[in-house]
Amino acid sequence: MNKEFKPRITSFLCKWCSYTGADLAGTSRLQYSTSIIPLQVMCSSRVDPVFLLKAYLSGSDGVLLGGCHPGDCHYETGNYHTRRRFALVKEVFESLGLESERLKLSWISASEGPKFARVANEYTEEIRKLGENPTRKSIFL
């Protein structure tokens, strides 16, 4: 494996849980991989399947989607919709022969700073094993 490979993981985090969880990882001074690029959305359900594709085809080595735990959605049921849409995109990825492991959905609450850091590190390792996004700079959306 190329030692220079630095994974880049576009992370869509919901404002109420996962983004705040990432904040908590910060205030707790937890060190985690620099690969994570956190972007805020109001609700994970705002992340429509096209976003995941877009982030992937723009060259992300991994795409992380973070939402509130099922039942805890700030908007009641948003994350249930997210979960279904995410499963759909995964399937589309597989049927297109793309690596669906490059997409990850994780429920991280506002109080789970350590979990955020752990997910960030573990997912970075997974992506490191997968290597660089093969579509990078060859497909444009």
Next chain:
Amino acid sequence: MKAKVGVYVCECGPNIAGKTDLDEIITYLSEFRGFGDVELVVRKYGFLCSNQGKEYLEKEIRDLGLTHLVVGACSPRDHDSTFKDVCGKTQLNPYLYKIINIREHCTWVIDDMDKATEKAKSYLRAGIARVLYQSELFESPIDVNPDVLVIGGGVAGMEAALALAGENRSVTIVEKNDTLGGRAGKLRGFSFQEFNKPEQVEKLIETILGNPCINVFLDSEVTSVIGFLGNFEIEHVSLESKVITELFCGSIITATGADLYETTEESGFKYSESDDVYNSMEITEMLSSGDEITLRSGKEPETIAIVHCVGREELGYCSGVCCTVMMKTANMIKARYPDIRITQFYRDICLPPSGGQELYAAARSSGVNFVKVQSTGLSGTTVKFKEKNGDEGEQFFDMVLLASALVPSKDTPALSELLGIPVDETGFFQEAHRMTNPSATTTDGVFIVGTSQGPRNISDSMLFARASAGQILTKLLVGEKLVPEVAVTEILEAYCTGCGNCLDVCVYGAIYPDEARGISIVNEAICRGCGNCYGSCPSGALRTKHFTNIQLFREVDEALR
């Protein structure tokens, strides 16, 4: 006009300045040519959130004629609104600004200065790219009606009404029964832990009826609710005369109470109306009225069984109040009739309120017998039970008292529909958030108090009533306008096919069909801007302002550059 983006990085003392090479960032961004002919002004400052910092920023925005602003600092939770307010004082629309969370997401989580600097650079680049695609949004304050509707005139409803009337709010109580007071009214002082005078509820009712700010409609039901926080249109009907009354208010408190679980033969409770079996309501009514405790035959009972947790297994939750009521009942009976032998069949004893343990201790010391069981049933007044060790037994009593669980009142499903507030898995109204916002609901302006929200005792019900009143008093101020969320979703009508997917996913009911035109319409006053509907739209007809595709796409692209 050529865009001129101000990028200001806060040093945040050593928090950012000590962990990144700020000069390197400034040089890099100043020389960055990825945004075409956009002019970038990149500077740093000690503490931007300080008064001097805010004044500095305000002056910079004005003097340099900035068209967009990016602040690299802390979490938006800390200071997003601070810098939004700074923009508000200048020519710059606050929605053309973005805060980038360098501190929590870079410097506090990356010890390596080079790496932190690199991440901060790409993070700031992404922010600049995004802000260039943000559009001006204008907050348009709307007039609000400060009046309040209270549905249900039990203690919770009355307490809320009184708290609001105390601040000169106009309150209307719509009660379906012919008296105020609800369940507690029937108990009279029985369940009040703090005040034991039986006339307490009567006093509350008198105060309510004598208060010029409070309007009471008895024998009435709410039949129609239209509108949103600040502007509700209500219709309620008199059950007797069928006269419909219209009412306008800004918020609604639901205080419709709960019912008692009714036993079934299938669950092992077999008795008839002629048997001396009473539920907690009936016995407490009997006790608080001061009547003799007698059997239907007219004789005084010699033995009484108290059966706990009736309905708990079927319902799947503990009501949390019955144990206390039954301890009190046992103690009151023992005080008046020391010779009556009382046996309590219990699974767990749950005594959360202060003073609960003392009631239990008093029952124990007055000779009340306690039998721990796994399950119970009834055949007439014979209690059948399975003991902890598995032994089954049965015992005849003169009288049986059932500690029945509290269940949602019959009106709950209809009201849930009418008010657009969901119920939880137990069937009671669901709060906006169990821990952080327990008296509000997902519909802004609609509150739930008392046992309509789940089993709770009188003092807690009153506490929640005051909490809701407090929220209303601080949320809807007389004479002040309300600023609705502006970063909401809009429909691009030309793209909308009227499929209705978005209607189904919106929990707030903010989208409704325009059947004549075959499209969906967003009520922006109700929309919270979550964007779920966007994810459901097959034709891309929805646009969540301030979270548009192009904004997020540009952010992604630039972060990955």
